[in-house]
Amino acid sequence: xxxxxxxxxxxxxxxxxxxxxxxxxxxxxxxxxxxxxxxxxxxxxxxxxxxxxxxxxxxxxxxxxxxxxxxxxxxxxxxxxxxxxxxxxxxxxxxxxxxxxxxxxxxxxxxxxxxxxxxxxxxxxxxxxxxxxxxxxxxxxxxxxxxxxxxxxxxxxxxxxxxxxxxxxxxxxxxxxxxxxxxxxxxxxxxxxxxxxxxxxxxxxxxxxxxxxxxxxxxxxxxxxxxxxxxxxxxxxxxxxxxxxxxxxxxxxxxxxxxxxxxxxxxxxxxxxxxxxxxxxxxxxxxxxxxxxxxxxxxxxxxxxxxxxxxxxxxxxxxxxxxxxxxxxxxxxxxxxxxxxxxxxxxxxxxxxxxxxxxxxxxxxxxxxxxxxxxxxxxxxxxxxxxxxxxxxxxxxxxxxxxxxxxxxxxxxxxxxxxxxxxxxxxxxxxxxxxxxxxxxxxxxxxxxxxxxxxxxxxxxxxxxxxxxxxxxxxxxxxxxxxxxxxxxxx
Ligand SMILES: Cc1cc2nc3c(=O)[nH]c(=O)nc-3n(C[C@H](O)[C@H](O)[C@H](O)COP(=O)(O)OP(=O)(O)OC[C@H]3O[C@@H](n4cnc5c(N)ncnc54)[C@H](O)[C@@H]3O)c2cc1C
Numbered sequence: 001x002x003x004x005x006x007x008x009x010x011x012x013x014x015x016x017x018x019x020x021x022x023x024x025x026x027x028x029x030x031x032x033x034x035x036x037x038x039x040x041x042x043x044x045x046x047x048x049x050x051x052x053x054x055x056x057x058x059x060x061x062x063x064x065x066x067x068x069x070x071x072x073x074x075x076x077x078x079x080x081x082x083x084x085x086x087x088x089x090x091x092x093x094x095x096x097x098x099x100x101x102x103x104x105x106x107x108x109x110x111x112x113x114x115x116x117x118x119x120x121x122x123x124x125x126x127x128x129x130x131x132x133x134x135x136x137x138x139x140x141x142x143x144x145x146x147x148x149x150x151x152x153x154x155x156x157x158x159x160x161x162x163x164x165x166x167x168x169x170x171x172x173x174x175x176x177x178x179x180x181x182x183x184x185x186x187x188x189x190x191x192x193x194x195x196x197x198x199x200x201x202x203x204x205x206x207x208x209x210x211x212x213x214x215x216x217x218x219x220x221x222x223x224x225x226x227x228x229x230x231x232x233x234x235x236x237x238x239x240x241x242x243x244x245x246x247x248x249x250x251x252x253x254x255x256x257x258x259x260x261x262x263x264x265x266x267x268x269x270x271x272x273x274x275x276x277x278x279x280x281x282x283x284x285x286x287x288x289x290x291x292x293x294x295x296x297x298x299x300x301x302x303x304x305x306x307x308x309x310x311x312x313x314x315x316x317x318x319x320x321x322x323x324x325x326x327x328x329x330x331x332x333x334x335x336x337x338x339x340x341x342x343x344x345x346x347x348x349x350x351x352x353x354x355x356x357x358x359x360x361x362x363x364x365x366x367x368x369x370x371x372x373x374x375x376x377x378x379x380x381x382x383x384x385x386x387x388x389x390x391x392x393x394x395x396x397x398x399x400x401x402x403x404x405x406x407x408x409x410x411x412x413x414x415x416x417x418x419x420x421x422x423x424x425x426x427x428x429x430x431x432x433x434x435x436x437x438x439x440x441x442x443x444x445x446x447x448x449x450x451x452x453x454x455x456x457x458x459x460x461x462x463x464x465x466x467x468x469x470x471x472x473x474x475x476x477x478x479x480x481x482x483x484x485x486x487x488x489x490x491x
Contacts, residue, residue, distance in 0.1 A: 019048020022140030042109030370459030
């Protein structure tokens with residue numbers, strides 16, 4: 001790749017993280033077969049999100065045929081929506097079948113990386129003090145990776161067991177216990193129906209109700225799996241159909257109609273069918289535009305809330321005491337176990353890593369108020385550095401794997417462009433990055449995410465640094481080829 005320096009780097013490419021992003025990147029490099037690469041993974045296994053989120057009921061809310069690599073279809077998914085264990089097994093298989101496992105260093109957490117302006121290499125250190133150099137650095141460290149524990153007074157004083165949904169404790173039995181589940185977002189909606197039949201009492205602390213639509217999950221019939229195995233084009237056709245249907249929904253998010261749209265009417269009707277008690281229904285009725293926060297899908301959440309041992313506390317949690325939780329009305333409710341289903345620090349992409357670009361500039365300092373990038377993938381001043389699932393590449397309506405694969409294609413094209421120009425490094429121009437962000441900011445203002453709700457999509461500066469505000473095929477078009485006029489090339 002590019003011009004050779006006196007001391008060649010240890011690797012052409014160093015990748016941090018072995019989830020969908022890091023593995024996908026590694027597989028593409030392996031398939032191309034011309035570049036050396038290493039994957040640094042801080043944990044002991046691959047999988048990322050799907051290794052960490054092992055809570056009861058954990059599953060993807062994108063159908064299995066779409067939530068997988070385009071180059072590695074799996075005809076053996078057992079359900080329409082893949083459960084966590086199957087996604088994890090799929091990623092383990094991919095790591096082995098594509099021969100990338102031997103490139104992964106497990107237990108190697110990227111601690112710092114600094115761009116060496118003179119040598120045109122990234123100088124990388126892992127937390128255990130080992131050093132390496134690479135021409136390009138790709139972050140696959142995840143966008144929803146760092147658990148977000150709420151700042152509730154007295155949290156540390158609680159004397160029972162407590163944990164975050166992404167750090168599930170299999171060693172603690174919930175049977176017969178009084179459990180407080182804090183949060184009613186995507187994870188809580190999956191956890192509630194699974195633990196409600198086991199626990200003595202489940203108190204569910206809600207801050208804001210979610211819009212929920214039916215999931216219509218089910219087993220994939222044996223004949224369909226046989227069909228996918230024997231005639232792979234049928235699976236490809238199914239995948240394309242699911243993609244297209246999801247993509248159609250984007251219109252309602254990007255350009256929300258003045259009046260309530262049909263999706264909201266259907267969700268309200270679903271709520272009315274499932275919850276007979278008007279008081280409970282009232283508590284579960286969202287008061288913001290559908291889509292402004294993530295729309296959830298579930299077949300069994302509402303029925304679980306009608307159980308005698310489940311109580312929805314719509315005033316939320318105000319504080320913790322040694323014995324339980326104080327709700328928003330000041331009432332202390334005893335609990336043996338507190339589970340935080342409070343999501344992640346969104347876009348906390350690199351706060352645990354020190355990335356230094358040209359001239360020693362710090363990415364953490366530049367991103368203090370919210371991260372921004374060019375095509376969610378490159379940052380001006382950080383040559384040959386790529387972030388997969390970076391700022392504004394998240395989605396509210398379709399599969400993240402589609403976005404990740406688009407970004408990987410962009411990285412591959414950038415590396416090929418360097419080869420073709422015999423250049424050691426490329427850096428996106430600050431002006432190109434500004435123009436790109438101005439364009440997406442304008443789109444976000446018009447979108448449903450700009451309709452005034454508070455959500456984890458928003459950063460402390462009030463801006464949405466999380467979502468891609470357009471159709472995903474437009475992202476794919478933009479990431480297909482490097483627009484050389486938007487870059488500076490080192491010589
Ligand atoms: C509970 C949950 C449900 C989700 N459901 C959906 C869904 O339904 N549909 C959808 O499209 N997306 C969903 N997502 C988003 C999901 O994260 C992405 O689809 C995808 O899994 C992201 O893959 P990734 O490799 O980019 O990140 P991750 O899966 O987060 O992987 C990051 C990897 O980097 C490693 N790492 C982190 N820091 C370091 C470091 N310093 N050094 C070395 N390694 C490091 C981590 O250990 C991890 O293995 C969900 C996310 C969560 C958390």
